[in-house]
Amino acid sequence: MTKHRIVVVGGGFGGVQTVHGLKGTGTEITLIDRRNHHLFQPLLYQVATTLLATSEIAWPIRRLYRDRPDVTTILDEVVDVDTTARLVKLNSGQEVPYDTLVLATGARHAYFGRDEWEKLAPGLKTLEDATTLRRRILLAFEHAEMAEKTADRDALLTFAIIGAGPTGVEMAGTIAELAQEVLAPEFRRIDTKRTKVMLIEAGPRVLAAFSEDLSTYAQSALEKLGVEVRVGQPVTAITEDGVTVGETFIPCRTVIWAAGVQASPAAQWIGAEADRAGRTIVGPDLAIQNDPNIFVIGDTAFVKQENGKPVPGIAPAAKQQGSYVARVIKARLAHKTAPAPFKYFHQGSLATIGKRAAVIDFGKIKLKGGLAWWIWGLAHIYFLIGTRSRLAVAWSWLWIYLSGQHSARLITQKETLKDEA
Structure with missing residues (x-):
């Protein structure tokens, strides 16, 4: 019996979370990304400003799935999708067949026409x-x-x-x-x-x-x-x-x-409707209107909340969407009732101002100053992948806090x- 083929494009938060959620489904999963690493983007500015080294916030995708024989990783760039033949076309000229497609291709910089x-x-x-x-x-x-x-x-x-x-x-x-x-x-x-x-x-x-x-x-x-x-x-x-x-x-x-940011051209590949920022408009189950087997998540998708506003393009949102799509796919494969429509749970907004202050907005609870900075740091360390990365980042921050010296200059x-x- 031929296994169900799932292709996930994008190794960011949404794509990785989708693959994690599909563990044990007996499917054939292909993860495609034009880079060989998963990046913890919220701390990217710390690499740019000499606080952290690149290896502390990025991990090889192949390493993440070395114990997952159901997952094949391809280092290449998607240039188009043939939705009729169900083929993902790569820059190398190869074509990857799919039964279910998940596009989590993120966004790029937008210069407002300049x-x-x-x-x-x-x-x-x-x-x-x-x-x-x-x-x-x-x-x-x-x-x-x-x-x-x-x-x-x-x-x-x-x-x-x-x-x-x-x-x-x-x-x-x-x-x-x-x-x-x-x-x-x-x-x-x-x-x-x-x-x-x-x-x-x-x-x-x-x-x-x-x-x-x-x-x-x-x-x-x-x-x-x-x-x-x-x-x-x-x-x-x-x-x-x-x-x-x-x-x-x-x-x-x-x-x-x-x-500003502009979504990847995913909507063009699949002939789907997009908003002004290029984000693919998806339905309550995060699939596109004209093909229930194509899901779009993360910064690439326009997902409307109950209040009419779009789901923000942040890491927690992408992870929630990845988990949700994995549940939808699992329900379909098992011929079970699909989950209720996707609902985004806002976990709060965080931003740091230097090494001694931060602001945190949990809705009814708002924090600022030194306490907020410590909570901001602990939250980011928690969401890093692997004990080694957590220890490395924690040590780098402690060293900077105590010595005032940046370690990646x-x-x-x-x-x-x-x-x-």
Whole structure:
């Protein structure tokens, strides 16, 4: 008897959770990803800002499933799906047949029609993004140390983060601490404490998804770290020489994008309806309207909640969707009643501001300050994969907290800032 073939595209939180949930179903599972590792994306900014090493937040996908003979891992990129023949088409030219397809392909950066900004203002979605940003941040200080002109030195010591969601807030706070505390004793010609870190947000406040009081606290905590917060004005231009906010030009050599995302082209592959951000519109069971055997989850999917708002594109949501789809598939295979429609349970919003403060919004319960920072850290350690990773990250954070020193400050490539741009 031929086994039921399940193809899962994407080794992020949603895809991995789906595969975990299908254990013991007697099916033939193929997991496809264009990278060989599963990434704990909430801590990606810590790699970019020299707090953690890449190996502490990423794990080889094959290692995750070495004891699962039902799972085959393919390192390749999906370019299309033939929904009639039920084939997933890969960049290598190969085709993978499926009976059930789960698309968990995530999202990429969105520059609101200004794609030329991408090289000048990289975002943060992959390990490659993180190491690129880490290199640019560290090189900015190195080049400032050697700059002869005051104007050049000031521009090199100016960092602009565009977008004041959790990633932008966390990046801004950590770069400020890096300049104010970590690097200050190590340079001779420059005073790194004069570094200017700007957090730029087109909306009216930082951390718009949080309650207003926590947003106000976060902005105040950032400003205490020396971050200049600019809200209510969008970035209108980015060049190699700086950024323009509204009509004001600011000389700046390092720009980081944290303002928007665009879903992967999964909807185009399967001919499904999508929203303005490219997210595939799915039904209550997370399948597309014209094919119940194709599920779309995570950042790739538009899932409407009871209040009419979409499920947020965060890790807990993707994991819940992965678990749900696995239950739906198992019920179908066993010819049992399908689970009730998917319902997202919000577990809270968390964001950290440097190494001493954080904000947590659990709805009725709201926390801020040092206690919130400890809870934020424990929550992230808990969700890491494997004892080794938990111990490594916990030790790195403890070392940073006690010594004030970041442990991953290596520049691993020789490109200059101009070459990178």
